[in-house]
Amino acid sequence: MLKVKKAALHNLGCKVNSYELEAMQQMLEKAGYEIVPFEPGADVYVINTCTVTNIADRKSRQMLHKAKSMNPDAVVVAVGCYAQVKGEELKKDEAIDLVLGSNCKNDLIEALADYSRTGEKQIQRTEWDTDKSYEELYIDRTEEHTRAFIKVQDGCNQFCTYCIIPYARGRVRSRKIADVYEEVKRLAASGVKEVVVTGIHVCSYGKDLGEGEDLLALIRAVNEVEGIERIRLGSLEPGSISEDFIKALSEMPKVCPHFHLSLQSGCDRTLKRMNRHYSTADFTEVADWIRKYYEHPALCTDVITGFPGESEADFAECRDFVEAVHFFETHVFPYSRRKGTKAADYPDQNTEAVKKARGKVLRDIDRERRVEFLRYYLRKPIQVLFEEEIEFEGKKYWSGHGREYQKVLVADSRDLTNEMLTVTPADIRGGEYLICM
Known part of the structure; x- marks a missing residue:
C-alpha cells in the first residue's frame, strides 16, 4: 500500500497570496496528499512567499529554512513573489528544493512528481515579456467558512517608484466574469455568505479583456449569486474611480459600505515622486462621492512614512490630510528601500528613526479615529x-x-x-x- 504523503503549507503576505495558497492546498488534496499543520513531520512544505518589503524577504527566507529544519528529508517548495524575484539566489540555497515563481503555481503537483522521480532541484520563473496569461486557480471552499477572498485579477501596470510588485507579478491580467461567477456559486453552495473581490490592482480589472468585462460588470454578476449576502472590494485606486461607479455600487444592497482607498501619502509633492496617478484633491473627491451615497461608510487606507525626500513640511501636509479625511482605519508602513525600484536610487533617503517617529504620529491619529468611527454605532442596531x-x-x-x-x-x-x-x-x-x- 502506497504511503500517503503529508503536506504542510504556510502563507506570507497579502490576501491574494492567501487565496492562492488555498487553491494550492485544494490541488494537493485532489492529488492525494494529506494536509497537516506547519509543524515537524510533513513530507512536503509549501511556502507562498512575499517580497513587498525587505522584512517580507527576510520572513520568507526564515520560513523556508524553518521548514527544512523541521524535516531535513522533506521537499521544501518556495512559491510566489519572493521566489520569482530572487529565484537565482534560491537556486544556491540548499534548504530549498523547488522554486515556483509567479504564474507557476499550477505546476506544483507536476513539479513535485518530477522531483520525486529525479531528485533534481527545479527553478521555474515567469518571463513577463512573453507570458501575459492569467493563471487559472480555483477554490471550492474556504477555511474561513463565512468569508471568501476571490482573486479576479493579477499584475500591475502602475510602476509606483517604491514598488517591486510589477516585477514580481507582471502586467495586468484578468479572469473572465463567467469563471468568477461559477466559483462564487460553488462557494455559496459550500455555505460562504460573504465574498471579497480582490487582486493586485483591482481597479485595472478587465483592461485586458473585451467590451463589457469591467469591474462594475463583475460586481453585478457576483451580486446575482444566490446565497451570497455581502460583497466587499479590495483596495481601490482613487484615480480610477468615477461618481457613476460609486452610485452604481450603492444601488446593490449586497455591496458593503466599506472601502479601502489606497492613499500612500497625503502630500501632493510626495505622491508625484511616488508616481501615484492622482492628487489629494482627487482623493477627497472620491471620499466625498462615497459619503454622498452611503450614510456612514468605513473609509480605510494605507500610508507610507519616510519616503525619500519627504521633508518635515511634506509630512505635516500628509498628517493634516489624514486627519481631515477621518478614516476608519489607517494602516501605516515605513518606506522600504527595494533594490530594482526607481525610489531606491533617490537621494535624501530618510533614516529609520524618522520613519518610526512619523509612523507613531499617524498611528496615534488612527487610534483616535477608530474610536470616533465606532462611537457612531453605540445603541444603534x-x-x-x-x-x-x-x-x-x-x-x-x-x-x-x-x-x-x-x-x-x-x-x-x-x-x-x-x-x-x-x-x-x-x-x-x-x-x-x-x-x-
Missing part, C-alpha cells in the same frame, strides 16, 4: 456576520463583523458560526471592539 468564538478580557464572546467591518463581540451560549444577526452595541473596548451586552 447593526447587522453582524459572526465567525468564531474568542476570549477577550477573560470572557468568551462570539466575534463577527458589521457591514462597515466593525469588529463586534457578543456573549451568547449558542453556536453563532456563520450566523447573521442584528445586535445593538453598548460599549467600545480595547479601542477596536463593539461590545453587545
